[in-house]
Each structure stands twice: as structure tokens, then as C-alpha cells.
Amino acid sequence: MRPPYARRVTKMKASEIRELLKLTKKPDIISFAGGLPDPAAFPYKEVDMISTQVIEENYVKTLQYGTTEGFNRLRRQLAKRMKQKLKCNVSADEIIVTSGAQQAIDLVSKVFIDEGDTVLVEKPGYLGALSSFKLFQAKFFGIPLDEQGLKTEKLEEGLKKYKKAKRPFLYTVPTFQNPSGITMSLERRKHLMEIASEYDLVIVEDNPYSELRYSGKEVPTLKSMDTEGRVVYLGTLSKVFAPGMRLGWAAAPEGIRKKLVLAKQATDLCTSSLIQYTSYKYMKDGHMVRQIKKIKALYKSKRDTMLDTMDEYFPKSIKYNRPEGGMFLWLEFPKGIDSRVLFKKAIKKKVAFVPGSAFYVTEGEGANTARLNFSFASEEQIKEGIKRLSTLL
Amino acid sequence: MRPPYARRVTKMKASEIRELLKLTKKPDIISFAGGLPDPAAFPYKEVDMISTQVIEENYVKTLQYGTTEGFNRLRRQLAKRMKQKLKCNVSADEIIVTSGAQQAIDLVSKVFIDEGDTVLVEKPGYLGALSSFKLFQAKFFGIPLDEQGLKTEKLEEGLKKYKKAKRPFLYTVPTFQNPSGITMSLERRKHLMEIASEYDLVIVEDNPYSELRYSGKEVPTLKSMDTEGRVVYLGTLSKVFAPGMRLGWAAAPEGIRKKLVLAKQATDLCTSSLIQYTSYKYMKDGHMVRQIKKIKALYKSKRDTMLDTMDEYFPKSIKYNRPEGGMFLWLEFPKGIDSRVLFKKAIKKKVAFVPGSAFYVTEGEGANTARLNFSFASEEQIKEGIKRLSTLL
Numbered sequence: 001m002r003p004p005y006a007r008r009v010t011k012m013k014a015s016e017i018r019e020l021l022k023l024t025k026k027p028d029i030i031s032f033a034g035g036l037p038d039p040a041a042f043p044y045k046e047v048d049m050i051s052t053q054v055i056e057e058n059y060v061k062t063l064q065y066g067t068t069e070g071f072n073r074l075r076r077q078l079a080k081r082m083k084q085k086l087k088c089n090v091s092a093d094e095i096i097v098t099s100g101a102q103q104a105i106d107l108v109s110k111v112f113i114d115e116g117d118t119v120l121v122e123k124p125g126y127l128g129a130l131s132s133f134k135l136f137q138a139k140f141f142g143i144p145l146d147e148q149g150l151k152t153e154k155l156e157e158g159l160k161k162y163k164k165a166k167r168p169f170l171y172t173v174p175t176f177q178n179p180s181g182i183t184m185s186l187e188r189r190k191h192l193m194e195i196a197s198e199y200d201l202v203i204v205e206d207n208p209y210s211e212l213r214y215s216g217k218e219v220p221t222l223k224s225m226d227t228e229g230r231v232v233y234l235g236t237l238s239k240v241f242a243p244g245m246r247l248g249w250a251a252a253p254e255g256i257r258k259k260l261v262l263a264k265q266a267t268d269l270c271t272s273s274l275i276q277y278t279s280y281k282y283m284k285d286g287h288m289v290r291q292i293k294k295i296k297a298l299y300k301s302k303r304d305t306m307l308d309t310m311d312e313y314f315p316k317s318i319k320y321n322r323p324e325g326g327m328f329l330w331l332e333f334p335k336g337i338d339s340r341v342l343f344k345k346a347i348k349k350k351v352a353f354v355p356g357s358a359f360y361v362t363e364g365e366g367a368n369t370a371r372l373n374f375s376f377a378s379e380e381q382i383k384e385g386i387k388r389l390s391t392l393l
Numbered sequence: 394m395r396p397p398y399a400r401r402v403t404k405m406k407a408s409e410i411r412e413l414l415k416l417t418k419k420p421d422i423i424s425f426a427g428g429l430p431d432p433a434a435f436p437y438k439e440v441d442m443i444s445t446q447v448i449e450e451n452y453v454k455t456l457q458y459g460t461t462e463g464f465n466r467l468r469r470q471l472a473k474r475m476k477q478k479l480k481c482n483v484s485a486d487e488i489i490v491t492s493g494a495q496q497a498i499d500l501v502s503k504v505f506i507d508e509g510d511t512v513l514v515e516k517p518g519y520l521g522a523l524s525s526f527k528l529f530q531a532k533f534f535g536i537p538l539d540e541q542g543l544k545t546e547k548l549e550e551g552l553k554k555y556k557k558a559k560r561p562f563l564y565t566v567p568t569f570q571n572p573s574g575i576t577m578s579l580e581r582r583k584h585l586m587e588i589a590s591e592y593d594l595v596i597v598e599d600n601p602y603s604e605l606r607y608s609g610k611e612v613p614t615l616k617s618m619d620t621e622g623r624v625v626y627l628g629t630l631s632k633v634f635a636p637g638m639r640l641g642w643a644a645a646p647e648g649i650r651k652k653l654v655l656a657k658q659a660t661d662l663c664t665s666s667l668i669q670y671t672s673y674k675y676m677k678d679g680h681m682v683r684q685i686k687k688i689k690a691l692y693k694s695k696r697d698t699m700l701d702t703m704d705e706y707f708p709k710s711i712k713y714n715r716p717e718g719g720m721f722l723w724l725e726f727p728k729g730i731d732s733r734v735l736f737k738k739a740i741k742k743k744v745a746f747v748p749g750s751a752f753y754v755t756e757g758e759g760a761n762t763a764r765l766n767f768s769f770a771s772e773e774q775i776k777e778g779i780k781r782l783s784t785l786l
Contacts (some may be wrong), residue, residue, distance in 0.1 A: 001503070001593055001623050003595055003649055004559055004562075006502065006503065006505050006510075006529075006613065009655065009656065012398060012652070012656075019439075037457075039456065042453070042456045042457075044448050044456060047448055050442045052444075052445065053526075055437050055440055055444075056441065059435075059437035059440075059571075061434065061637075062437075062637055064429065064430075064435075064635070064636055065636045066637065086717040087488060099492050099639075099664075099665070101659065102659075102660070102662045103661040106659065106660045109401065110401065110528065111398060112396070112399050113399055114399045114401075117506070128658075130534050130661070132659040132660070134659070135503065135656065135660075147406070149720045150430070155445070167397075168399070169397075193516065197402050200394055200395075200421070202394075211603065219537075228394060229394060230394055233611065238740055241483065242456035243457055243458045244454075244455055244456040244457050244665060244666030244667050245456070245665060245667060246460065246661065246664065246665040249465075255396065255685040256396055259398060259402050259405070259547040262405050264496075265411075265521075266432045266499065266524040266528045267496065267525070267528075267660075268493050268495050268496040268499065268639065269493060269495045269639075271492075271639065272492075272637060272638060272668055273636075273637035274440070274637050274638060275668065288665065298520050379478075392554050
């Protein structure tokens with residue numbers, strides 16, 4: 001039979017990039033391609049201990065359905081962390097717990113995107129968000145980045161140009177961006193908030209990495225600068241606990257939060273109670289703060305190793321940034337070099353990265369760029385992998 | 394600000410029924426309203442033991458991102474159970490692991506429903522599925538049930554009537570249906586498969602309860618009768634393990650399964666690895682089979698207690714069925730009685746059920762019906778609750 005698929009999936013296919021990425025998963029390849037935390041640093045003893053504790057303390061609740069909004073004590077814990085660490089004046093009521101931040105993106109898509117709407121995105125931008133927006137049949141207006149982050153004057157041009165189109169929100173990863181590692185400067189953030197106010201724009205601030213700062217000065221979150229209830233903040237424990245938990249959240253103004261909850265109810269009823277209780281205790285008992293300290297030292301050293309090796313072995317014609325945190329850095333090859341071609345050569349040398357074009361919404365852009373992850377591979381592998389790459393350049 | 398919501402959520406609001414159900418959660422109320430398993434029977438010692446085992450055996454994988462399709466050994470285990478117990482000739486490749494069966498419904502909606510499509514549903518039907526289809530802006534064609542289940546001749550009438558409309562699928566819970574407790578007879582199943590073949594209809598078979606049979610004879614799943622690749626089967630461990638795990642799955646023909654995986658990738662990347670490994674081991678080590686035996690005895694006794702008490706105390710004018718399994722039974726009051734009015738009186742007597750109108754897609758239908766859950770309350774509470782209800786009738 002020919003199933004009567006919805007339009008949103010008829011043209012959908014496994015992206016070229018995901019096919020390429022399958023090649024990076026062979027065990028003998030040094031991979032700078034994925035966005036994985038270093039599993040050697042997973043707090044597995046803590047998970048083991050805590051999961052036993054929460055089951056023994058209250059198995060009736062940890063194994064039962066929970067409310068759609070999420071476990072209240074976890075919501076309070078998340079609000080507290082946002083207040084203390086990110087200076088966000090957020091109450092537990094504004095928080096909805098999600099199955100990873102990716103689900104928060106899915107709920108945002110459901111609540112805001114009509115077919116044909118123009119979503120404002122960064123170019124390059126986070127692939128998982130772009131996939132979600134595409135699934136909801138959005139069009140895109142891409143805003144370029146420079147070393148200060150989102151080029152806000154380009155955003156303003158776009159808002160003028162798309163004055164009459166429905167443009168549901170701007171999606172941004174302002175700190176240690178995926179894929180570029182770039183952090184939006186304070187000036188740009190201020191300008192962005194002004195523009196948002198002038199054009200009545202909703203901002204979706206996705207912030208998975210800000211706890212992972214290795215150098216430089218903290219920059220305030222957009223959420224902390226929001227006095228008009230226009231920022232929907234997305235958070236995750238994937239990088240500061242473990243991705244296999246699938247624990248994320250959104251913090252949103254009351255009206256939006258309510259819509260997100262109604263959408264989540266029809267999406268998966270609730271996030272796993274066992275995962276929520278374990279995550280709560282992990283935060284409350286101070287394990288998260290210790291874990292962040294541990295992985296910051298680990299990833300800082302890896303970043304430095306990668307940059308040092310690149311400084312030593314890469315030709316001067318190749319540009320790259322020096323991110324102050326997160327998990328990624330961004331390469332720019334001389335014009336005319338296609339990083340997809342380079343990727344295939346690299347795979348033969350048993351080293352992998354992600355060709356930058358994957359992160360652009362417009363075909364043909366970013367052909368001479370690449371994303372490198374420095375959190376997953378060991379330091380030895382980083383040195384060896386970068387040397388191998390350098391032989392291709 | 395006035396956020397630029399998508400059309401699909403602008404009219405969305407907390408359903409009347411969900412507001413009513415909040416009243417049922419007060420601790421002193423005997424509730425036949427929810428659809429909860431009895432937490433006293435949760436296999437919490439097993440969860441505690443297994444979660445420790447899977448973390449110690451392989452924390453690198455249990456705490457890391459997994460593939461979108463799901464953990465392969467779990468997929469094989471689910472396929473094996475479907476083969477042995479449900480006579481479904483399904484391979485592990487056809488299975489996608491989801492965050493509860495509700496997520497499988499969300500993915501089915503994404504893959505099949507365009508705005509304005511007519512989804513064929515049972516009336517009464519499962520509320521969570523109806524909510525998901527509504528979120529994707531479906532219209533409904535409701536097919537009534539009798540004691541043999543779905544009235545297939547009405548389905549055929551509908552298919553003739555909606556010949557030109559896009560009708561993406563029929564959604565059905567054929568065994569121990571939620572809300573009615575009715576099981577579709579073998580004759581009706583055969584007729585349904587014939588009609589589906591004639592009209593080239595996709596069938597979504599949601600089967601959360603068939604492992605919970607207390608009396609009567611097994612009826613084959615629609616999936617096991619499907620020779621043309623038109624049945625998408627949805628399963629869950631919520632009733633035979635614990636709902637707080639959020640572990641479900643879909644088994645679908647290759648083409649459909651691929652679309653479901655692409656949709657899931659954009660929805661939440663993957664289901665919690667920790668939950669998947671724990672669920673795998675729970676099945677593999679025989680805990681699930683033991684658990685099913687235990688809860689079948691428990692729920693059978695509860696069902697019998699509820700029916701016995703109703704037989705003794707309810708007036709003859711009230712009709713109810715005697716389900717052979719599952720968690721629900723269905724009441725029909727004399728015409729003219731509004732079960733929502735009765736609900737409010739019942740709450741004052743500290744006993745709760747769900748007014749049947751909640752399960753109908755057409756306003757005004759099912760006003761004189763009600764759903765009663767018999768798995769959650771204790772036997773003492775069941776006796777007392779039914780007596781209290783009887784004083785209102």
C-alpha cells in the first residue's frame with residue numbers, strides 16, 4: 001500500500017549529513033564529529049546511589065505517572081539554579097520539565113509554528129532545532145554570526161523585510177553556540193533585546209552550554225535581561241549530568257508556559273518520574289555542582305590541547321576561533337575548499353568532523369567551514385586526530 | 394506582549410474533563426476516575442536491582458545518547474514478546490522505541506495528519522489519542538461500538554461517505570478498550586481487515602491492555618492478521634512494568650517505521666538510555682512475566698469485587714459491561730441522566746469517576762455514560778465507593 005503520509009514528511013528524508021555521520025561511528029575513527037560528553041566523566045556511581053535512594057524513599061511516586069508540568073521539587077530546584085547561577089528571576093511555576101531540551105524545541109514548534117511561517121535562525125545554527133522547525137513546515141530567515149555573535153543589524157533588516165509575514169520567534173544559542181562555539185557579546189545582547197521590544201519578537205534562548213565556561217567573563221542570559229516576558233528559555237541536564245537521562249526544561253512566561261503544557265500533555269503525558277526524581281536529588285545533594293567543576297577542568301584541558309595542536313600543525317590559511325566554553329570550535333578553510341570533500345578524505349585517515357554546510361538553511365552556504373567537537377575524544381586522540389587532519393590541508 | 398501562537402493552539406484550552414479530574418486527586422476521595430495501575434504492585438525492588446546492574450555493567454552506554462530507533466537488544470526483546478504472546482510476525486527492525494505509547498501516537502500524528510484530515514476514531518475513544526489528533530488539527534469521523542466492539546458496517550459507511558476526503562488512518566484500541574472495556578470480536582476483526590484492504594486503510598492498533606486478560610478467550614491482534622503491511626501497532630510497558638518509566642513502542646512496516654524515526658529524531662532525539670536498558674533487563678530476566686501473573690490475579694479480584702458490589706447495590710436501570718480484562722468498565726445510565734451532574738454529586742460523597750462525554754468527539758454524545766477504573770483503588774475502597782455511588786442513583 002501507499003500510506004497517506006502528511007505533507008510535512010513526504011519530502012523528509014535522512015539528511016545527507018546524518019548519513020555521513022554514520023561513517024564517524026566506526027570504533028577505530030577519532031571523532032570530532034558528534035556532540036557527545038566524555039563518558040569517562042559520567043557520574044555513574046551517583047546515579048546508581050541516587051536511583052536506589054529515590055526508589056526506596058518513594059517508589060509509589062517514582063514509578064507512577066506524574067503531572068505534565070513536572071515534579072514540583074525538581075521545578076523549584078531548576079528555578080533556584082537559574083536564579084543563582086544565571087541571574088534569571090524565574091519561579092518554579094514558569095518551568096515545564098521536558099524529555100531533553102529537544103522536546104522543549106518540539107513543544108515550541110507546536111505552540112508557535114504554522115505551515116509557511118518564517119522562523120528567524122542563526123546561520124550556522126543548531127541542526128536539531130532546524131529539523132524540528134522544518135517538520136512543522138517553517139520557512140527560514142537566516143542571520144549570520146561574526147565573532148560577536150548574531151549580527152543584530154541583519155536581524156533588524158530581516159524584521160523590516162518580513163514585516164507582514166508571520167515570524168513566530170527568533171531561535172538562538174547565544175552562549176558557546178552549537179555549532180560555532182561563538183558567544184554573543186553583551187552589546188549585541190542589549191541590541192537584540194531592544195530590537196525584540198521594538199518589533200514585538202519572541203526569543204527562544206537555548207542555553208545548554210553556559211555552565212561550561214573555561215575562560216573569559218560571564219555574559220548575562222537573554223532571559224535575565226527580559227523585562228517584557230518575551231524570552232522562552234530552554235535548559236538541559238545533558239551536558240552537566242548525562243544525556244542518557246533525557247532531562248530538559250523550558251522556562252516561559254505564564255501564558256506561553258500553559259500552552260507548552262497543553263502541547264506536552266498530548267505529546268507524551270509526562271517525563272519519566274524516575275528520571276525526574278533522580279535529577280532532583282542529583283541537583284539538591286550537590287552532585288551537579290561537583291560534576292560541573294570536574295568536567296570544566298577536563299574540557300578546558302581538551303580545548304587547549306586541540307587549539308595548541310592546531311596552532312602547531314595547521315597552515316596559516318585556515319582560520320579557527322578560540323571558544324571560551326562549550327564543546328565546539330569552528331574552522332574556516334580558504335574559499336573554494338569543500339569540507340564535504342575533505343570529510344571523505346579525513347574518514348580514510350580515520351578522523352572525522354562535521355562539514356559546516358550541514359548547519360546552514362540555505363543550500364551552498366558554509367561549504368568551506370567545519371565543526372570540531374573537543375569534549376568526546378581523549379587528549380591523545382585529539383593530538384593524533386588534529387595531526388592527521390593537518391596532513392590533508 | 395501577545396505571542397504569535399500557531400492556529401493549532403489558539404483555541405486549545407485545558408479540557409473541562411481535566412479540570413474535573415483535578416477534583417478527583419484529593420487524598421480522601423475514592424477514585425475510579427484515573428487510569429492508574431495499583432502502585433502497591435509496582436516491582437520496585439526489581440527496578441532498584443536492575444538499574445544498579447545496568448549502570449555497573451555499562452554506564453558508558455546507559456548514560457549516553459542512544460540511537461533514535463532505540464536500543465537494539467530491547468527492540469529484539471519487544472519483537473520476541475510480540476511474536477510469542479501476540480502471534481505477530483514482527484522483526485526487531487520494524488520496532489521504534491518511544492517515550493510511552495503516547496509519544497508513539499504523537500509520531501503517528503506527525504507522520505500522517507495534515508490540517509483538516511478526517512481521522513477515523515472509536516466513540517467513545519481514548520482521550521489522549523483524541524487530544525493528539527486535535528493538536529494536529531484533524532477532524533473526526535466517530536464509529537460507534539457495541540458489545541462486539543467497533544461497528545464495522547458503520548466504518549464502511551463512513552469510508553464511502555468520506556471517499557474523497559483524506560482519511561489518514563483508523564485509530565482503535567481493540568482489546569479491553571479505553572474507556573469502555575469492550576473487546577472487538579474475532580468476526581469484527583476479520584471484517585475490519587477486509588474493509589481496510591478494500592478501502593486501502595491504515596490501521597493504528599493501540600494495545601496497552603491485552604496482557605491483562607482475567608477471563609474469556611484470547612482474540613488475535615489486528616497486527617497478527619495483517620498480511621498487507623497496513624497495521625501500525627502501538628505497545629507500552631506502562632501497565633506491565635511501571636508508567637513512571639515512560640517506555641512504549643511502535644511496530645510498523647518498513648516505510649512507515651522510517652518516517653516515524655525521522656519524526657522522533659526531531660522530537661526528542663532518543664528515549665532515555667537508562668530507561669531502555671532497565672526495561673530490556675526487566676523483560677529478559679523474566680521479571681515482566683512474573684509481574685503480569687501477579688497483577689492479573691490482583692486486578693481480576695478487583696474487577697470481580699466491583700462487579701459483585703454493583704450487582705448487589707445498583708438499581709436494575711443501570712447497565713454495565715463485564716470486561717474480560719484491562720482496567721475499565723463502562724456504565725450506561727437511563728436516558729436523561731447527565732453523568733456530569735452525577736459526578737459533582739459523587740465528589741461531595743468523596744467518590745469519583747469520569748463522565749462518559751469526555752470520550753466523545755461530538756458535543757452532547759455519551760451524556761448518560763461513565764467510565765470506572767478498577768485497578769487503582771483497593772478492594773475495600775471499591776466496595777465502599779460503589780456503595781456511595783449507589784446512594785446517588
